[in-house]
Amino acid sequence: MTGPLFNFGAGPALLPPAVLKRAQQQLLDWQGCGLSVLELGHRSELFQQITQAAERDLRDLLAIPKEYRVLFMQGGARGQFAAVPLNLSGQGRQADYIESGYWSRCAALEGEKYCTAKIIDVRCQREGLSAIKPMSEWPISDQAAFIHYCPNETINGVAIDEVPDFGERVVVADMSSTLLSRPIEIKRFGVIYACAQKNIGPAGITLVIIRDDLLGRADQALPSILNYTLMAQSHSLYNTPPTFAWYCCGLMFQWLKAQGGLAAIALRNQQKAAKLYEFMDAHPFYINRVHPAHRSLMNIPFWLLQSDLVDLFLQQAQGVGLYALKGHQVVGGLRASLYNAMPFAGVNTLVDFMSAFLQHYGSANPQCGGR
């Protein structure tokens, strides 16, 4: 393998080479202070510069209104599955959990431990393909403390792009695999959370964006490190944070700004995903079962018409530098994750490879050939 390598893994995912280089340069000596960035005390002036810049850049990128707080937490998205009900469902209130795939279901099952969870399955079939019912048909409860949903199901490749509008109801979104892939209207949400290792930075840090008035709602004992109010009061320095991951996220935010911000990156993400979907639609040897209205731009699961060729596909793909295309173990098949850092060249190389693989192995079956 001599050419470039493209990592299609769903997470921990690829990081832009420019960001990795920068981190490498600053690893031994942070801005001439003689210490590694890994060695900076989390309450030191130097580290504060890093966290302040990171928050400022994130706020710029997402246009986060001033009444929202940004928390940098630990425990990943699964930690948030517990933190959300523990912080928001005071007085044993009920919460609505929208089920659209694997991760939203996991969130509901964890949430059930801490509140009365009403699980609302919004999946349906349209034209024989997986789809999601429109939000207007979701049977939301009047008394729900919050509505939890997942706008991008990383494993199923299903996206809910509709903008939530549930009046005064508090909307909580697990944006682990979609945050920073496009502009969003923050004001539609009460809480947005995302683990970092998909599209934001290295594993170990978790972003929470929360509207001010939702702080202080917990009326039960909850672990301090999951307590939003405590985290907000301590500027996310209640305990020792994952300093290096936080710093790397800051580098990612700078990189995103240099790419032209979220509108520019969203356009690129659309173009990248369209290239792969269009190729698969034209070649039934490759199967994606998600309705076009709900196809994820970030995570694209697919299957081969001849499923016994999957191992060979993976092996040959790796031979030309296409890594981590194996589907998640709960659904099998294949999956290409096309996060912000995936260049066009990666998608082009993948499509060229898929085309060559089809020519070689699909031609025996007339159903499979190119149309």
Ligand SMILES: *Cc1c(COP(=O)(O)O)cnc(C)c1O
């Ligand atoms: C990856 C992922 C999770 C789990 O994240 P962890 O950091 O491993 O807990 C949850 N939700 C979504 C949408 C994900 O993509």
